[in-house]
Amino acid sequence: MAKVSFREQVLRAREDAIVSSVNRLLAEKGFDLMTVDEVAADVGIAKASLYKHFTSKEELAAAAMIRILERALAFLEERATQSAEAPAIEQLKAVARWTMQVQLAGEMPSLPAQNSSLRAALTTNKAYIDRLMEVSDRLGSWITAAQEAGALNPALPPEVILYTLFARACDPVLGLLKLTGQYSDEQIIDLLLGTCFDGLAKR
């Protein structure tokens, strides 16, 4: 009994290591340029062993997306409890800040929106869809609350705001600014939080 549990723990740990590698490689090179050989080499196991855990490259990517969504959910949960009194707009800014921090840390997997085999794998992956909906729901309630509180522009359809927040989580502008070497990570985040919520125009 204990033996089986231990085996499962080892299995989990290995799969965890795989997903970590995939996550980092997806953040670095993107789905199309990431190869399964690379993943296997990075984890330190044979490619065939990888395929015992995950049946395809798309499944690997889906696992990484599920992990990042779960990290996001954990963050949302923490904010909802420990900072429950904070106004909705501050919750949303905190989330946006968190996504930018993840991206600057090289831990935000970025998938091409166009790849159809990948899209098919994701849209039929219940675990992924469930978490995506959960994140969307939680953000959605903060969005409408912030609009009602007069903090977010009420003329914007909530889904426009939601999509925009998702998009800013993988905004290429972060990478461009980091490349210039002129700004610290915190400066970059503050600048982009500003352009996102306050716009380019003077207030």
Next chain:
Amino acid sequence: MAKVSFREQVLRAREDAIVSSVNRLLAEKGFDLMTVDEVAADVGIAKASLYKHFTSKEELAAAAMIRILERALAFLEERATQSAEAPAIEQLKAVARWTMQVQLAGEMPSLPAQNSSLRAALTTNKAYIDRLMEVSDRLGSWITAAQEAGALNPALPPEVILYTLFARACDPVLGLLKLTGQYSDEQIIDLLLGTCFDGLAKR
């Protein structure tokens, strides 16, 4: 003499057709998923003939980028002459609107920022770099002018604004909103122009 000129015209027309196909396919599927076979089939010539005109897939992409940059330059030139009296902020909004229209028309080639062989080909392509700098310079002068006029946030470094405008030209939010089918193209553009310049927060 006339014969040579005619031949060259035919050649140009063919290359133009090639670049048009590449441009559309890049907008549809992106660089990694676009295949040279596809391009050849779309143009209606053999793949080997393609390689007589362009020496690599990267060169094809570069040609498409050069074309879109030249279209952008033509637009900038037109605004600078025919609407020379318009305030800089309006010029910038007009440019942003134009890029979104191009994107919604399925004519905005989108290249992955991560592909290194492509990056190498682009950064060593003088024609591409020249046009990119030209576009950046023209936008840059409008940006500083708009900041001095108090229309754009003067606390933002100009390059942050420049990068943001470039990024919005291929913002995935446009495609997401179009997918919902709830908005007309003009509505989408107005919404995103609003979030870009005025931000998500209420003014």
Next chain:
DNA sequence: GTCTATATCAAGATAGAC
């Protein structure tokens, strides 16, 4: 479940005739 070795195939690029 892990490995080595290999099948399979798609895609970039080229040879050589016309």
Next chain:
DNA sequence: GTCTATCTTGATATAGAC
């Protein structure tokens, strides 16, 4: 310069031994 046919490579995925 265009074509057909082919080369070559790299990457997903699998077979089969242990």
